[in-house]
Amino acid sequence: xxxxxxxxxxxxxxxxxxxxxxxxxxxxxxxxxxxxxxxxxxxxxxxxxxxxxxxxxxxxxxxxxxxxxxxxxxxxxxxxxxxxxxxxxxxxxxxxxxxxxxxxxxxxxxxxxxxxxxxxxxxxxxxxxxxxxxxxxxxxxxxxxxxxxxxxxxxxxxxxxxxxxxxxxxxxxxxxxxxxxxxxxxxxxxxxxxxxxxxxxxxxxxxxxxxxxxxxxxxxxxxxxxxxxxxxxxxxxxxxxxxxxxxxxxxxxxxxxxxxxxxxxxxxxxxxxxxxxxxxxxxxxxxxxxxxxxxxxxxxxxxxxx
Amino acid sequence: xxxxxxxxxxxxxxxxxxxxxxxxxxxxxxxxxxxxxxxxxxxxxxxxxxxxxxxxxxxxxxxxxxxxxxxxxxxxxxxxxxxxxxxxxxxxxxxxxxxxxxxxxxxxxxxxxxxxxxxxxxxxxxxxxxxxxxxxxxxxxxxxxxxxxxxxxxxxxxxxxxxxxxxxxxxxxxxxxxxxxxxxxxxxxxxxxxxxxxxxxxxxxxxxxxxxxxxxxxxxxxxxxxxxxxxxxxxxxxxxxxxxxxxxxxxxxxxxxxxxxxxxxxxxxxxxxxxxxxxxxxxxxxxxxxxxxxxxxxxxxxxxxxxxxxxxxxxxxxxxxxxxxxxxxxxxxxxxxxxxxxxxxxxxxxxxxxxxxxxxxxxxxxxxxxxxxxxxxxxxxxxxxxxxxxxxxxxxxxxxxxxxxxxxxxxxxxxxxxxxxxxxxxxxxxxxxxxxxxxxxxxxxxxxxxxxxxxxxxxxxxxxxxxxxxxxxxxxxxxxxxxxxxxxxxxxxxxxxxxxxxxxxxxxxxxxxxxx
Numbered sequence: 001x002x003x004x005x006x007x008x009x010x011x012x013x014x015x016x017x018x019x020x021x022x023x024x025x026x027x028x029x030x031x032x033x034x035x036x037x038x039x040x041x042x043x044x045x046x047x048x049x050x051x052x053x054x055x056x057x058x059x060x061x062x063x064x065x066x067x068x069x070x071x072x073x074x075x076x077x078x079x080x081x082x083x084x085x086x087x088x089x090x091x092x093x094x095x096x097x098x099x100x101x102x103x104x105x106x107x108x109x110x111x112x113x114x115x116x117x118x119x120x121x122x123x124x125x126x127x128x129x130x131x132x133x134x135x136x137x138x139x140x141x142x143x144x145x146x147x148x149x150x151x152x153x154x155x156x157x158x159x160x161x162x163x164x165x166x167x168x169x170x171x172x173x174x175x176x177x178x179x180x181x182x183x184x185x186x187x188x189x190x191x192x193x194x195x196x197x198x199x200x201x202x203x204x205x206x207x208x209x210x211x212x213x214x215x216x217x218x219x220x221x222x223x224x225x226x227x228x229x230x231x232x233x234x235x236x237x238x239x240x241x242x243x244x245x246x247x248x249x250x251x252x253x254x255x256x257x258x259x260x261x262x263x264x265x266x267x268x269x270x271x272x273x274x275x276x277x278x279x280x281x282x283x284x285x286x287x288x289x290x291x292x293x294x295x296x297x298x299x300x301x302x303x304x305x306x
Numbered sequence: 307x308x309x310x311x312x313x314x315x316x317x318x319x320x321x322x323x324x325x326x327x328x329x330x331x332x333x334x335x336x337x338x339x340x341x342x343x344x345x346x347x348x349x350x351x352x353x354x355x356x357x358x359x360x361x362x363x364x365x366x367x368x369x370x371x372x373x374x375x376x377x378x379x380x381x382x383x384x385x386x387x388x389x390x391x392x393x394x395x396x397x398x399x400x401x402x403x404x405x406x407x408x409x410x411x412x413x414x415x416x417x418x419x420x421x422x423x424x425x426x427x428x429x430x431x432x433x434x435x436x437x438x439x440x441x442x443x444x445x446x447x448x449x450x451x452x453x454x455x456x457x458x459x460x461x462x463x464x465x466x467x468x469x470x471x472x473x474x475x476x477x478x479x480x481x482x483x484x485x486x487x488x489x490x491x492x493x494x495x496x497x498x499x500x501x502x503x504x505x506x507x508x509x510x511x512x513x514x515x516x517x518x519x520x521x522x523x524x525x526x527x528x529x530x531x532x533x534x535x536x537x538x539x540x541x542x543x544x545x546x547x548x549x550x551x552x553x554x555x556x557x558x559x560x561x562x563x564x565x566x567x568x569x570x571x572x573x574x575x576x577x578x579x580x581x582x583x584x585x586x587x588x589x590x591x592x593x594x595x596x597x598x599x600x601x602x603x604x605x606x607x608x609x610x611x612x613x614x615x616x617x618x619x620x621x622x623x624x625x626x627x628x629x630x631x632x633x634x635x636x637x638x639x640x641x642x643x644x645x646x647x648x649x650x651x652x653x654x655x656x657x658x659x660x661x662x663x664x665x666x667x668x669x670x671x672x673x674x675x676x677x678x679x680x681x682x683x684x685x686x687x688x689x690x691x692x693x694x695x696x697x698x699x700x701x702x703x704x705x706x707x708x709x710x711x712x713x714x715x716x717x718x719x720x721x722x723x724x725x726x727x728x729x730x731x732x733x734x735x736x737x738x739x740x741x742x743x744x745x746x747x748x749x750x751x752x753x754x755x756x757x758x759x760x761x762x763x764x765x766x767x768x769x770x771x772x773x774x775x776x777x778x779x780x781x782x783x784x785x786x787x788x789x790x791x792x793x794x795x796x797x798x799x800x801x802x803x804x805x806x807x808x809x810x811x812x813x814x815x816x817x818x819x820x821x822x
Contacts, residue, residue, distance in 0.1 A: 068679045071669055098679045130683060180674070208671040267704050268513035268812075279516035280793065284808030288768070291775040291811075299662060299669040300532070300702035300815075 024049050024123050024151050033057065041169040041195050045148035049123055052144035056114050060235055061091035063167045063192075064107075065185040066100025066177035071210045072298020073265075074178035076305065077202055077228075078103035079110070081175060084228050086113020088237050093118065093171045095163065096131055096138075096145075100177045100185070105134060109141050116170065119147040120163040121155030161187045168192035173234045175200040175225060179213030186213050189222065198234060200225045205265070248292070252277070256285045257304070260295055265303045309396030309403065312410035312439055313389035314430045315381045318648040319562050319603070321426075321433025323410075325375045326386070328393030333369030339390070341374030344382030344600065347390075350415075354391045357415040361467045366398055380645045382600045385424040388413030388443070391466055392473070401473040409441040409461075410434045411469070412448075419466040423447035425568040428561055428575075431455045443469055446486040451575035454561060462486040502579075503544045506720035510706040514541055517701045517813055519724050522548050523731035524747035524792030527634070527656040527696055529619070531815050532703030533673075534666040538659040539584075541703065542615045545657060546580040548725040549612075550732055556611050559651060563603050563610055581612035587621035595629050596650050601641045606633050607650040619658040620688035627693055630656065634696045656697065660689070698748060698785045702815040731795040747792045751784065759787040761802040768804045772811050786810045 027033055028047035035057040038044055064081050066074060078100045082092050086108035094101040096117035108115035117138055123145055135145060148166060149159060164187045168174050174192040176199065179185045189199045201222040204211020218224045225231060249257060259274045260266055266274075271282045286302055289295045296305040308329045314321040337351050355365050372390055374381050389411040395401045412430055413421040424430075427448040434442055435458045444452050446462040453460060461479045463469045464486070472478045505515055514530070518541060521528040530538045552560065560577040564570050570577075585594065585605045596604035606614060616622060633639045637653035663682045667673035677685070735746055738758065744750070750758060761769060769786065772778055778786075790802045790810035799806070 069668070069675060069677075069682075071671070098683075205671060209674045210671070269510050269704070272512050279512040280520075280797075280809045281805065283513060283516075283812035284805050287772075287808045287812040291768075291772055293775070300704040 024051055025054070026050075027054065035170065037172075038166065038169050041165060041191075043165065044169075045166060048146045048148055049150060050144060050146040051123055052139045053114075053142050054144060056091050056116055056144045057146075057170065059091045059114065060089075061093050061116065061171045062231060062234065063093040063171040063174045063188065064100070064104035064177060065094055065164075065167065065174065065188045066104075067179050067183040067185060067210065067213075068097050068099040068101075069180070069210065070099040070103070070178055071208070072296065072301065073204075073303060074100055074202075074210060075103045076296045076298075078177045079107035080228055080305075081177065081225075081231060082107020082109075082113075082115070083111040085231065086111030086115070088232060088235070089113065090232075090235055090237075091116055093167055095120070095160075095167060096135060098131060102131060102134055104177070105138060109137055109143075112141070114143055115141070116144045116146065118163050118167045118170070119145065119149075119155070120160040121147065122149050122151040122153040123147050124151045125154055160184055164188040165191045165195075168197060169195055171197065173198040173200060173231065175202065175231055176214055176217055176222070177202045178204065178210045179217070180209055181212050181216075183213050186217070189217055198223060200231060249289075249294070252281075252285055253289055253294075256282065257289060257294055260302055261304050265301055267300050267302060271302070307397055307399065309393050309406065311389045311393040311396060311406050312434065313386060313412060314410065314433045314437075315379065316383060316426050316429060316566060317379070317646070318601075318650055319429055319559075319566060321430045322379070323434060323437040323439070324381060324389075326389045326393045327373040327375060328390070328397040329371045329373075330366050330368050330394070330397040331371075335367045335369065337370045337372070339372045339374070341372075341377040342380045343374060343386070344380065346384045347374070347381060347386045350384070350387045350390060353387055353415045353417060354394070356417045357387075357419040357466050358391055358394060360417065361419045361465070361470070363395070363398070363400060366394070370394060370397070380600065383425065384414040384422075385412040385426075385430065387415035388421065388445075388466070388469065391415060392443075392469060395470055395473075401470055405473040405476065408439060409443060409473075410439045411443045413443070413445045413463070413469075415466060421445040421447075421463055421465055421469075423572070426562075426566040427452045428454055428558075428565040428570075431458055431460075432562070434458075443472070447572055449486055450572060451561075451565060451570055454558060454576055503547055504721045505544050505548070505724055506718065508537060508540055508544065509718065511537060511541065511703070512718065514701055514703050515719060515724065517699055518545055519548065519727055520789060520792050520796065520813075521545075521655070521657075521699050522724075522728045523796055524698075524735070524788065525655055525745070526698035526748045526789060526792065528658075528699040528701060529694075529697045529815075530657070530659045530701050530703050531662060532659075533670050533705055534661060536703045536705040538703050539615075539617060542584075542613070542617075542657045542659060543582060544721065545615075545655070546582045546613050547721045548728050549580050549655075550725065550729045552578070552580060552611055560611050563607050563650065567603050567608060569608070581609050582615065583609040583612070584615040584617055587616070587618050589622075589626065591626050591629060594626050595633065595639050595652075596641050596648075597643075599643060600645055601643055601648045601650075603650045604639070606630065606639060606652040606654060609654040610651045612654060614654045614656050616656070616658045619660045620664075620685050622688075624688065624691075627688075628691075631693055631696070634693075658697065695781050695785075698789050699813040700815045701813055727796050730798070731792060734795040734798075747788050747795070750788050750791065755784060755787060759791045759802060761787070761790065761807055762804065764804045765790075765802050765807045768807050768811075772807075776811070776814075778814075782814065786814075789813060 082104040085092050091114040092108035093116045094104040105115050168191040176185050192199050199222040201214040201217040202225045311326040313324050315324045431452045441459045443461045446464045449462040583605050594604050633652040639652045641648045662668040663677045664685050665676045668675040790806040793806040794802045
């Protein structure tokens, strides 16, 4: 039985006319397009409202989730995982929230890969307003936006945790990129573990508030994501060796690069002291290295990106 | 009979000559002031009446009419007391008419007849001299400030009685000058440190210091983003010290503005240090750009030739910030009021500081940020907008760790060395821009930008690459070129190379924040 119905919420709640024109469709759990993975979880959704390419539900997929308040490092890791998965043809599933979730989607889009956004409210209700554009991009890029709630339902503090079971249920593995204590992504990890899926957590500094939850997950038995490629093992994808960057870099660049690699996380002043360069020269080299994608910067901090 | 007395009225930072005409004639006893007097001048009638009475002259029980000419400009200020009182003495023939001919009067009267200090004596005296009047009678307290004007013959007086004495007996002027200049004589200047606030006191922060040198050298506006306590205010307050010393004309101009605002200290009348102003974010529009029914200079004019520091930048109301755009563009502010159109110079360097979010700890690994994502987005929205196009250097300031605080600053540059590199780069710019109408690299735009900021081929390649990989906006390109021009000037290089471009690219923290 297929119910293709057009829904419209009240004017105030509508995300934009495009979504309405793009009509929100519905499949129920008996539909053949409804994935088995979702049927098998505890408390499965009765059906799904969706916009976009519904076939994606049955593709190999991994969920990439994390806290809304992300550090530069977290954003970068999230985007890189998204890109890598997208390149390898793995669908990236996340919750379209600001922070880690958005960057995971953006990473997948950057690689022209497929991505699914699972919302915690009706599809036409403005989820975080700044992410409207991202939602549109996902739909245009042949992605999928789904929700178990009918159009017009306002997301609440109860609906977000519940949709997390769909995120973990759809995917064969879940990666938690950054999570503080009490982050919603820990709930996703819990669901994933209950559903018998592998949970990966990105380790962080033990001093970092943003990584407390992740480190706790590792302590509790989650698989630490040591390099981004680890997640590819889940899909039996052969890991191609990344080319070393050392060949392409000049002498000074290499000096800075080695210093950053050795100190883990540093800032310009430390590079100056450590390498004896002038601040002007050091910041110039850091910028060039950032452009080459060797290092990453944010809020004055500098770290290795590869 | 009629007497004519010269004085002046402020208009912006300039003054125009005013003639006070006084007539004492038969009629019902009255004292009328005409010629668009402000409220202080209308109240001056009572002060004048009592002061004249208290010097032992009975105020004429006749019809007294005072006209302030030209009659169509609005006049304000308490310095009209003295010229009006002298006018009455003249009209009563108590002082000789010819003594009033080449002399102007400024001063506020007390009820006992003594003279009090006034605001704006420097621009007033200058305006009077420009109109060809050499002798100026001023309150003794204003002597030091007024003596900054060259070529004027100042007569300081302590009371109305002394003024009338000097008018009857011109030789008395010398005695008065001697009396008040010894009384006001300059204390021997205590040998002070060359820099009141020295960058040597700032430990670490090499990167920030470098960026401030660049900013000072090219007069680039600068933004600092960092966690609370990372030293943003400390760095900013040391910035005026590394700017080159002002020329005498510049000092005089700044002093004039401060004189109008009434912020001159009687001991140090000449503003010889570049101003540093840091208004609180609750400041009103009029307080910031100047205003009032008779406009007074605002903070932006008070920081003319110096630094305007806006701490907690996102807390300022957006409409106030938008008002900074015109002065940042033109170096002056023009204020329109019912009383007329006023111009104040406002050529300042803008330094803004902000936390990464409202609670201040977003992105800090050691503290937990308590803001919600929408609060963070709302806070950052303040960074957008056209004002930021005028901020060439955007800097992240990291807190210094305890270990670094406790060790001595070894290699860290002090204000002296920093000022030397600033001055050298300023010299290069002076030669380059001679006759082109601009003074600093920060003013480069359009064809001039193209003319002076063409990078070397590998610089151009790097810039192109940066556009692709760092997702720069088009307006960021101009900014980066301007800054790299200054960096090249500091390094003494004629052409902008890739190293200069690379460094300039690193000062774009707000672009990063803005992108999310």
